[in-house]
Amino acid sequence: MDPIELKQALGAGLLSFPVTPFGKDGAFNRAPYEAHVGWLSGFDASVLFAAGGTGEFFSLEPSEIPEIIVAAKASAGATPIVAGCGYGTRIAVSIAQSAEKAGADGILLLPHYLMDASQEGLYQHIKTVCQSVGIGVMVYNRDNSILQAETLARLCEACPNLIGFKDGSGDIGLVRKITAVMGDRLTYLGGMPTAELFADAYLGAGVTTYSSAVFNFVPGLAQTFYKALRAGDRKTTDKILIDFFYPFMEIRNRQKGYAVSAVKAGVRIMGFDTGPVRAPLTDLTAEEVRMMEALCEPYRKDAPMASQAAE
Numbered sequence: 095m096d097p098i099e100l101k102q103a104l105g106a107g108l109l110s111f112p113v114t115p116f117g118k119d120g121a122f123n124r125a126p127y128e129a130h131v132g133w134l135s136g137f138d139a140s141v142l143f144a145a146g147g148t149g150e151f152f153s154l155e156p157s158e159i160p161e162i163i164v165a166a167k168a169s170a171g172a173t174p175i176v177a178g179c180g181y182g183t184r185i186a187v188s189i190a191q192s193a194e195k196a197g198a199d200g201i202l203l204l205p206h207y208l209m210d211a212s213q214e215g216l217y218q219h220i221k222t223v224c225q226s227v228g229i230g231v232m233v234y235n236r237d238n239s240i241l242q243a244e245t246l247a248r249l250c251e252a253c254p255n256l257i258g259f260k261d262g263s264g265d266i267g268l269v270r271k272i273t274a275v276m277g278d279r280l281t282y283l284g285g286m287p288t289a290e291l292f293a294d295a296y297l298g299a300g301v302t303t304y305s306s307a308v309f310n311f312v313p314g315l316a317q318t319f320y321k322a323l324r325a326g327d328r329k330t331t332d333k334i335l336i337d338f339f340y341p342f343m344e345i346r347n348r349q350k351g352y353a354v355s356a357v358k359a360g361v362r363i364m365g366f367d368t369g370p371v372r373a374p375l376t377d378l379t380a381e382e383v384r385m386m387e388a389l390c391e392p393y394r395k396d397a398p399m400a401s402q403a404a405e
Contacts, residue, residue, distance in 0.1 A: 097257050100141070103140050104232070104257070105302065107140035108303065109143065109303060109304065111148035111149055111307060112127070116368075118369070122162060123368075126367045128169035129169070131170050132170070137309070137317055139173060139313070140303070141173065141175075142166065142175055143178065144176070145158075145177055146177075146305075149178065150354060150375070151180065151204060153374075160195070163197060167196075176200040176230075177190075178202055179223065182206055190227045194228065194229050198229060200229045201232070203220060210238050213242055217249060220253070228255065230258070232256075232260055235260065235261045242268075246272060250279050258280055258281045259276070261284065266298075269301060282302065283305060287353040288342065288343060289306060289307070290334075291343065293331075297323065303320075306320070308357065310358075311390065312390065315334065354371060355377055364398075
């Protein structure tokens, strides 16, 4: 898929980041991953992001990423696959090139490691990664990697394959300036943890789609919310927020890192053997798993049979 085709796909609907299953030996467990991605691909996600933030990119060795991309491509049908990418410039270039070789349709460039950087430093880092591959690139505006509109404009001029801007900063003023300055040059993605909680505000800022972590285990509900949001059906979105997302937020907020751990627990509840999260994350307690089971119970009708999920 060329960058322009990927840009169009990104803007066409809901996005999601499949979790990464680990076996008893702690290694990537391909069979349940393919079963899970295959299940998700039946719920019309426009793009799936393999080895991304919810997929524990930060806990993966760079050498593990190509196999995850190959598995995602093998099971996602026609759904485009974007690979996570990050760390320092040289490591990010290596990951980007290996993901492209493995068949990824694009990469999401997550914030670089640890240190703050100037706008010029961010420009050079992102430009180098973009120019190292031919596939489409999205930048993730978050934490220590916050691009100003002027820097992003320079990058768009230098890098034709820079096609997307994902925001996880929550700075709506900055996001609105970027959407105003860049117009339709980029596709804009909401990237706050549990993005549905912020979807109304981002929609008003010109961000028409987002990545849904809960799509991992309640894909039908996630699509219903997204369609209601885009249709302006406030009654439906408010009900789903009250019935599902606010209770989920209460579980998610019980410990740091539960934005991933709670999602992985939800996928296990739906019948997929995801294994535990990797350190430094921790899994939910038994009590918290019961809370997730109660929250998920109305939606388990969408889950495949446990025997099918384990194939």
